[in-house]
Amino acid sequence: MLDSSAIGKKIHELRLMNKYNQDQIAEMLYVTRQAVSRWELGQTLPSIDNLIELSKMFNVSFEEILCMNDEAVIDSHNIFAGHNRSFVIKSIINGKIDVDLAKVFYQFSDEERMQILSALKNKKLQTDIKCLKVKLTPTELDYLLGGEY
């Protein structure tokens, strides 16, 4: 899964480096300036055709624009800073981002907490349950461990 926030920052950085403004990019790609702004803010991703054009314009590979070779740097004080929330959650579940779940658990929304717990329950994800236990609500504990806690 791609990190739209990191890609947005990369497009912004490459645009400034190549001395274009958003209007110029929009004109060259036949999209609106708002579309370019949404890419840079990480709200949407460019289409494949537009990404290919952007890579030609900036003279970089599409892998570079898509930050495919970059390792996601996660700040444990704010794991979502600079990243798309779904990207962070999916990467944690897939084991692509290594975080101390017990330490960062308070940063997840209620739904995200259940997604993580569901992954733990279904053994898709491993963590030290003893440390995590104290961070869970009684309902979450019962969901994860049943009567065992």
Add this chain to the structure above:
Amino acid sequence: MSVDIKKMLPFMEDEEIAELFKKIIESENSEFKGIKLNRIAPFASEEVVSKAFIEAIKKGKDYVSLAPFVDDDVWEEVIKLLKEGYKINLPPLYPFMEDDSLQEIYKMVESGELKDVNISSLYPFIDDDYLDEVFLKQVKEGKDYVGMAPFVSEECLHKIAEEYINGDTMIDINCLYPFMDSDDIKMIFKHAMEKDDIE
């Protein structure tokens, strides 16, 4: 001398707890002598809690807090209540539901039998294999599949990527590539670039 019921809870018999559940559910403010449903649930058997859970749904009381303590069989009863038209706040119950019940709810929402339920809130809790199967079916039938994409397996998206490259599907790949595995993304871009060169 008044008896503090809260302190007595661990020592109560099932029948006494069931009576307490009844009093709380029937009370106007959903409590009896300062005790609410969620307080007594851990001390009751699954059978007693399940009965109270169904009763609380019917009377519009706090059933959500009982969900972790119910019997697995109760979910069939919940489906029946939904079919009878009872309004149930489903999302907080999803984590405790059986796979079959979740699939049944999905089918009801999808068919329009169950309205006012955000179908995407179900995706994180639906069995992976079932979600993959539904996703592929939606793609094939040209129905809305984008909302499911973050929750389907990478293997399933790989299948779509291959079908796309081989020209076997008319899918809008721009909506799906962000959720794919790096190798599939590279394959799709290389394919698009080759096409671009030919044109």
